[in-house]
Amino acid sequence: MVLAVGSPFQIVRTTGIYVDGGSAEVTSIGEMLAALIRRPTGFPVAVSPIGTQSAGSIILRLAPDRAALGDEGYELKVTSDSVSLVANRPAGLFRGIQTIRQLLPPDIESEMGLERYDWSIPALSIADKPRFAYRGAMLDVSRHFFTVREVEQYLDVLALYKLNVLHLHLSDDQGWRIQIDSRPKLTAMGSLTQVGGGPGGFYTKQDYQDILRYAQARYILIVPEIDMPSHINAALIGYPELACSARPPALYTGTDVGWSSLCVDKEETYDFVDDVIRELSAMTPGPYFHIGGDEVKTLTPEQYVKFIERVQTIVNKYGKKMIGWEEITKAHLNPTTIAHQWKSDSATAAVAYGSKLILSPAPKVYLDMKYTPATELGQHWAAYVEVRDSYDWDPATYMKGVTERDIFGVEAPIWSETLRNITAVEYLAIPRLPAVAEVAWTPQAVRNWESFRTRIVTHQQRWNYLGINFYRSPQLPW
Numbered sequence: 001m002v003l004a005v006g007s008p009f010q011i012v013r014t015t016g017i018y019v020d021g022g023s024a025e026v027t028s029i030g031e032m033l034a035a036l037i038r039r040p041t042g043f044p045v046a047v048s049p050i051g052t053q054s055a056g057s058i059i060l061r062l063a064p065d066r067a068a069l070g071d072e073g074y075e076l077k078v079t080s081d082s083v084s085l086v087a088n089r090p091a092g093l094f095r096g097i098q099t100i101r102q103l104l105p106p107d108i109e110s111e112m113g114l115e116r117y118d119w120s121i122p123a124l125s126i127a128d129k130p131r132f133a134y135r136g137a138m139l140d141v142s143r144h145f146f147t148v149r150e151v152e153q154y155l156d157v158l159a160l161y162k163l164n165v166l167h168l169h170l171s172d173d174q175g176w177r178i179q180i181d182s183r184p185k186l187t188a189m190g191s192l193t194q195v196g197g198g199p200g201g202f203y204t205k206q207d208y209q210d211i212l213r214y215a216q217a218r219y220i221l222i223v224p225e226i227d228m229p230s231h232i233n234a235a236l237i238g239y240p241e242l243a244c245s246a247r248p249p250a251l252y253t254g255t256d257v258g259w260s261s262l263c264v265d266k267e268e269t270y271d272f273v274d275d276v277i278r279e280l281s282a283m284t285p286g287p288y289f290h291i292g293g294d295e296v297k298t299l300t301p302e303q304y305v306k307f308i309e310r311v312q313t314i315v316n317k318y319g320k321k322m323i324g325w326e327e328i329t330k331a332h333l334n335p336t337t338i339a340h341q342w343k344s345d346s347a348t349a350a351v352a353y354g355s356k357l358i359l360s361p362a363p364k365v366y367l368d369m370k371y372t373p374a375t376e377l378g379q380h381w382a383a384y385v386e387v388r389d390s391y392d393w394d395p396a397t398y399m400k401g402v403t404e405r406d407i408f409g410v411e412a413p414i415w416s417e418t419l420r421n422i423t424a425v426e427y428l429a430i431p432r433l434p435a436v437a438e439v440a441w442t443p444q445a446v447r448n449w450e451s452f453r454t455r456i457v458t459h460q461q462r463w464n465y466l467g468i469n470f471y472r473s474p475q476l477p478w
């Protein structure tokens with residue numbers, strides 16, 4: 001809900017930010033807003049405890065009586081005198097700051113110290129909270145490896161659009177990308193290449209901690225994925241005794257899928273799976289572990305189901321909730337398990353187990369799909385996906401038998417077969433990722449393509465300042 005009234009708030013040299021003094025977390029959110037304002041304005045923007053403020057202040061406050069705002073909702077009231085941001089939880093303050101950012105002129109993203117600029121925020125009153133609890137993006141760091149800094153750059157984009165999950169696809173046939181101490185050959189032998197034959201790479205535990213910390217500061221959860229029992233070739237190079245694949249394990253730089261598999265009838269396979277899930281769960285603070293489970297072409301249905309059910313037990317044993325691609329609904333799922341729809345309506349079977357769904361319908365939100373036949377990057381096996389396709393759909397009516405209540409959230413995956421660096425990722429993600437972010441955040445009744453298309457083009461100047469690559473869709477009024 002937005003109400004606009006009166007003259008704007010002006011940020012000037014003396015503007016200060018006042019925060020709930022008792023909370024170090026709110027202070028650090030205040031510091032993030034201060035840093036954002038200092039960079040382009042050159043103003044000092046002090047951050048101080050509430051109680052000493054005068055007119056002309058920006059106030060960030062937690063209010064326990066605003067429980068209805070949930071974990072991420074916020075209320076923003078801007079008058080010519082003050083900016084007041086209130087939330088039930090710190091994450092709501094962080095989301096609200098992104099709104100303040102978007103209400104300021106695009107030059108707020110510059111670094112030029114534009115002291116004499118008119119830094120105004122329109123007078124308004126907003127009460128805002130997300131439609132879905134899980135609003136994600138996935139980055140495939142296996143087909144091509146992305147550095148920690150590149151992952152952080154993508155996290156910055158997620159934060160700007162109020163997404164709260166980055167799902168990292170950490171292993172596939174082409175590369176194993178995460179250090180596991182009990183299985184050192186995973187990275188020593190399985191990380192050495194990528195699609196097309198480049199050098200690949202992997203995250204050390206310290207690298208992974210760095211990514212987690214960067215994400216946490218932006219209230220973004222990391223969901224790690226180890227794809228199994230197929231998409232597993234990179235793991236089998238160092239541990240060939242676990243292989244039941246059609247081809248002998250060797251470094252693989254192509255893009256076929258479904259041909260590799262763990263031997264699911266061997267006990268030692270489950271020792272391996274236990275080692276990996278135990279270590280990766282211990283280094284991941286979030287409650288979810290994604291086990292892949294997709295595109296298995298070399299096992300019988302019985303073998304597949306038995307494997308998924310055993311892995312579910314292992315994931316739960318280490319205190320995590322399992323997420324798996326929609327194929328896992330062939331197995332008996334626990335109600336805490338989440339089925340990740342991507343290609344069909346088979347995920348509806350999850351509802352019968354009391355499980356919830358994440359929706360990533362490929363013809364809508366697979367960001368590696370080409371926009372049009374002329375798009376140089378990406379694939380097109382699901383569809384050509386223009387910006388309007390990503391925006392103009394309703395998760396609650398997308399699948400028969402699935403209602404709003406059954407949906408945990410929406411995620412936009414990006415598979416990296418054709419994407420060698422984060423600039424290429426951004427070209428496919430922008431403006432579709434902001435479109436999906438709005439699908440996931442904003443209630444259906446107040447979403448509308450005409451409004452989105454005119455609002456999103458105004459972000460062009462921000463993307464330019466931030467060095468974010470994007471696609472100039474002919475559907476938008478640039």
Ligand code: ACM
Nearest residue numbers: 294295325342415
């Ligand atoms: C998938 O795209 N194979 C989940």
